[in-house]
Amino acid sequence: MTASPYLGEVVAFATMHGKERLAREAFHDVLGARVLAPAGLDTDAFGSFSGEVPRTRSPLDTARAKARLALARSNASAALASEGSFRSDFGWLTRHQELLVFVDDVRRIELVEVFTGPVDLPPARDVTTGERAVAFAETMGFPRQGVMVHADRAQGTEVAKDLRTPTALAEHVDRLAREGASLTITPDYRAHRSPARSDVIRRLCVRMAERLATPCPACAAPGYGRTDVRRGLPCQGCGEPTELPIADVHGCASCDATHLVPRTPPLAEPRWCDGCNP
Ligand SMILES: [Zn+2]
Ligand SMILES: [Zn+2]
Numbered sequence: 001m002t003a004s005p006y007l008g009e010v011v012a013f014a015t016m017h018g019k020e021r022l023a024r025e026a027f028h029d030v031l032g033a034r035v036l037a038p039a040g041l042d043t044d045a046f047g048s049f050s051g052e053v054p055r056t057r058s059p060l061d062t063a064r065a066k067a068r069l070a071l072a073r074s075n076a077s078a079a080l081a082s083e084g085s086f087r088s089d090f091g092w093l094t095r096h097q098e099l100l101v102f103v104d105d106v107r108r109i110e111l112v113e114v115f116t117g118p119v120d121l122p123p124a125r126d127v128t129t130g131e132r133a134v135a136f137a138e139t140m141g142f143p144r145q146g147v148m149v150h151a152d153r154a155q156g157t158e159v160a161k162d163l164r165t166p167t168a169l170a171e172h173v174d175r176l177a178r179e180g181a182s183l184t185i186t187p188d189y190r191a192h193r194s195p196a197r198s199d200v201i202r203r204l205c206v207r208m209a210e211r212l213a214t215p216c217p218a219c220a221a222p223g224y225g226r227t228d229v230r231r232g233l234p235c236q237g238c239g240e241p242t243e244l245p246i247a248d249v250h251g252c253a254s255c256d257a258t259h260l261v262p263r264t265p266p267l268a269e270p271r272w273c274d275g276c277n278p
Helices: 020-031 057-072 130-138 166-178 194-214
Strands: 010-013 033-036 078-088 094-104 109-119 125-129 147-153 156-160 180-188 225-231 245-251 256-260
Touching: 010 020, 010 057, 020 033, 020 109, 020 194, 057 078, 057 094, 057 109, 078 194, 094 194, 109 194, 125 130, 130 147, 130 166, 147 166, 166 180, 225 256
Parallel strands: 010 033, 010 078
Antiparallel strands: 078 094, 094 109, 125 180, 147 156, 147 180, 225 245, 245 256
């Protein structure tokens, strides 16, 4: 711990809803740093899951902008921000990409850790009664996992995000249905209303803290770690390169140092090979 470059330092997490709590343990245990959330940040101004504020920048640029705002609104010289995207490709499988960005203005480094994976939450569903709304919400773990109710009416779309109990959800849906609204329920992906997303952010914070504790072998800057993958793992059958990764590229956020870390196993099964399994 005495080797930690962030010992005793404060890191600002750009969040309105307590994401700093997801980073605290890792940043304390691994780096000896404190994580705080600057007061009064409006991170929804960068776009929201409910769609009320459209997202105009890429997820990475959004996360960077949030981290910059946290730096501007705090005394910290380093900041964290996360940005999640959720996409339903085939109507039933939702994919989650979460980016965690770390910006250090003193050492002039920026690091990004990424999670990509399927979400164990259902995509949007239309509902017509409170009873059906509650039954659907409970399949995704409501009320621990939150829901958003989108109501389309002649006077426009309205999104309810803070229905915390089955009774409140049922009453809301029944009332709007009586008023002739068409209603759609989606999972609430905001971290403080989604245990699954919170877990992903917490794991990224662990990875980020461990990476910050890893100095570059060439220049000793913090944050040496995986920056890329190299594809072309040879096929077991014919020896031709496949699309599977052959190695991870580890690199420095400050200088040009890199090295390759080979993946195991050293050969790809022929089913991944365009030649053997076209
Ligand atoms: Zn082959
Ligand atoms: Zn370096």
